[in-house]
Amino acid sequence: xxxxxxxxxxxxxxxxxxxxxxxxxxxxxxxxxxxxxxxxxxxxxxxxxxxxxxxxxxxxxxxxxxxxxxxxxxxxxxxxxxxxxxxxxxxxxxxxxxxxxxxxxxxxxxxxxxxxxxxxxxxxxxxxxxxxxxxxxxxxxxxxxxxxxxxxxxxxxxxxxxxxxxxxxxxxxxxxxxxxxxxxxxx
Amino acid sequence: xxxxxxxxxxxxxxxxxxxxxxxxxxxxxxxxxxxxxxxxxxxxxxxxxxxxxxxxxxxxxxxxxxxxxxxxxxxxxxxxxxxxxxxxxxxxxxxxxxxxxxxxxxxxxxxxxxxxxxxxxxxxxxxxxxxxxxxxxxxxxxxxxxxxxxxxxxxxxxxxxxxxxxxxxxxxxxxxxxxxxxxxxxxxxxxxxxxxxxxxxxxxxxxxxxxxxxxxxxxxxxxxxxxxxxxxxxxxxxxxxxxxxxxxxxxxxxxxxxxxxxxxxxxxxxxxxxxxxxxxxxxxxxxxxxxxxxxxxxxxxxxxxxxxxxxxxxxxxxxxxxxxxxxxxxxxxxxxxxxxxxxxxxxxxxxxxxxxxxxxxxxxxxxxxxxxxxxxxxxxxxxxxxxxxxxxxxx
Numbered sequence: 001x002x003x004x005x006x007x008x009x010x011x012x013x014x015x016x017x018x019x020x021x022x023x024x025x026x027x028x029x030x031x032x033x034x035x036x037x038x039x040x041x042x043x044x045x046x047x048x049x050x051x052x053x054x055x056x057x058x059x060x061x062x063x064x065x066x067x068x069x070x071x072x073x074x075x076x077x078x079x080x081x082x083x084x085x086x087x088x089x090x091x092x093x094x095x096x097x098x099x100x101x102x103x104x105x106x107x108x109x110x111x112x113x114x115x116x117x118x119x120x121x122x123x124x125x126x127x128x129x130x131x132x133x134x135x136x137x138x139x140x141x142x143x144x145x146x147x148x149x150x151x152x153x154x155x156x157x158x159x160x161x162x163x164x165x166x167x168x169x170x171x172x173x174x175x176x177x178x179x180x181x182x183x184x185x186x187x
Numbered sequence: 188x189x190x191x192x193x194x195x196x197x198x199x200x201x202x203x204x205x206x207x208x209x210x211x212x213x214x215x216x217x218x219x220x221x222x223x224x225x226x227x228x229x230x231x232x233x234x235x236x237x238x239x240x241x242x243x244x245x246x247x248x249x250x251x252x253x254x255x256x257x258x259x260x261x262x263x264x265x266x267x268x269x270x271x272x273x274x275x276x277x278x279x280x281x282x283x284x285x286x287x288x289x290x291x292x293x294x295x296x297x298x299x300x301x302x303x304x305x306x307x308x309x310x311x312x313x314x315x316x317x318x319x320x321x322x323x324x325x326x327x328x329x330x331x332x333x334x335x336x337x338x339x340x341x342x343x344x345x346x347x348x349x350x351x352x353x354x355x356x357x358x359x360x361x362x363x364x365x366x367x368x369x370x371x372x373x374x375x376x377x378x379x380x381x382x383x384x385x386x387x388x389x390x391x392x393x394x395x396x397x398x399x400x401x402x403x404x405x406x407x408x409x410x411x412x413x414x415x416x417x418x419x420x421x422x423x424x425x426x427x428x429x430x431x432x433x434x435x436x437x438x439x440x441x442x443x444x445x446x447x448x449x450x451x452x453x454x455x456x457x458x459x460x461x462x463x464x465x466x467x468x469x470x471x472x473x474x475x476x477x478x479x480x481x482x483x484x485x486x487x488x489x490x491x492x493x494x495x496x497x498x499x500x501x502x503x504x505x506x507x508x509x510x511x512x513x514x515x516x517x518x519x520x521x522x523x524x525x526x527x528x529x530x531x532x533x534x535x536x537x538x539x540x541x542x543x544x545x546x547x548x549x550x551x552x553x554x555x556x557x558x559x560x561x562x563x564x565x566x567x568x569x570x571x572x573x574x575x576x577x578x579x580x581x582x
Contacts, residue, residue: 005401008401008405009404009408011405017412019409019413020415022416023416023420026420026423027419031426034430041433044434044438044445045437048437048438048445050452051451051455054459108453110458131483135479138472139476142472145462148466148468149472153494153495154490154492155491174497
């Protein structure tokens with residue numbers, strides 16, 4: 001038989017021990033959650049770093065492509081293309097919109113729409129007085145990132161029958177302008 | 188160190204103002220190992236107010252401490268002495284505590300005899316008997332400093348514990364010669380018990396003799412355990428809170444984008460790629476240019492058209508039919524007029540060297556799809572031409 005003091009101390013010690021033994025599972029349980037949160041944090045930080053590194057892309061994007069809102073009709077579209085700056089001529093009255101399509105990369109939309117124009121059955125026709133101007137003009141057009149050109153034809157049209165000077169003509173099938181459409185996914 | 192056995196001695200010691208510790212003993216302190224005996228002293232009418240009960244001391248060591256009826260030393264101190272010493276700053280000790288500690292430390296069965304000089308000739312002898320590291324008996328005797336009288340005073344103890352060693356301690360004067368001092372195991376240890384003093388607080392209010400149940404230590408143990416648990420859990424919890432705060436902090440402003448984290452990242456990557464990649468039509472324009480520059484060098488050639496197909500259109504019959512062609516799988520189509528050279532032979536014969544040269548210069552594979560003849564009248568002259576339709580692939 002133990003003395004009162006020993007019994008009381010024993011109970012106290014037992015309670016103390018119980019508390020201390022209760023700690024490890026609580027510690028590891030919360031610890032697990034902390035670990036998961038830490039892993040989640042790491043993923044977030046990694047993603048954020050990659051994202052921030054790529055954000056300047058959006059600025060270049062906005063500069064390269066005009067917004068859809070700015071080209072409500074084919075006239076404004078033609079003006080945006082502005083073949084004249086390359087020394088080419090185009091009959092604006094004959095320009096019509098032949099289609100529009102979403103631009104996909106690897107099957108994923110990138111926030112671009114392509115608006116295609118033509119001047120008749122054989123795509124978009126542009127002309128110039130001499131072949132070198134035509135070639136130079138076409139090279140200028142080809143360098144633009146906001147245009148898509150499909151099949152290209154250079155042809156010589158004799159003006160003899162129409163009592164007009166000879167012209168050199170470039171016909172582009174699938175001549176499309178890429179425009180930005182609003183896309184809420186990116187910031 | 189000053190040892191006092193009576194109130195007068197105490198007053199004197201205090202008056203001297205010597206800054207050494209004072210040890211109380213003699214009539215100032217009543218000790219007993221028996222609870223009834225001390226209670227009779229402290230409860231007695233006449234001197235009830237005079238002695239103040241002190242907390243009992245544990246009088247056992249080693250395994251004996253856990254015995255059920257623990258050995259204890261009960262102590263009471265004269266009230267007047269306590270009051271007199273209350274302001275003394277250099278330490279008030281009880282002689283009994285020193286003898287007790289000494290006896291327990293010896294581990295052997297021993298009788299510790301200590302005490303002091305009461306007055307000139309009278310010795311105040313305090314006896315502590317230790318058996319098996321436990322205090323079993325205390326007695327207090329008075330005697331003159333004479334061997335025979337001392338023997339007489341302590342005879343019963345001697346007989347009761349014949350095998351025990353005897354240690355004679357300060358502040359008793361050197362032991363008188365007698366049977367006691369001649370006994371086996373007798374040793375004069377002097378101030379050995381007083382070398383390192385045991386300090387116990389001297390209470391001016393009576394303390395209980397009942398052993399405390401130790402609620403306080405037990406409660407502190409529980410609190411300690413609770414505190415450890417709370418601290419540990421709290422620490423982990425704060426780790427979690429700070430980790431969550433870090434998340435909230437990092438995602439600020441990017442919630443929408445992160446919701447479709449892969450997509451928003453992919454979108455940017457795709458855009459980056461698109462901006463970096465050269466348009467496919469650039470090559471086409473270069474090829475048509477190349478072809479044009481070489482075809483134009485053919486003597487007298489009239490180029491009607493040169494057409495290079497878009498990759499998708501090369502196999503697309505609908506597109507080709509709009510151009511009126513049937514060169515399936517061809518990357519390009521050319522329509523030229525070449526002046527007929529009579530010497531060369533048939534249309535095909537004339538075409539052969541032409542094609543060979545073009546093929547060589549452009550690096551493309553060219554063949555004649557069909558040919559016909561035509562006539563152009565310029566002024567008054569008629570010119571005859573072969574009309575060739577050519578097709579081929581860029582590789």
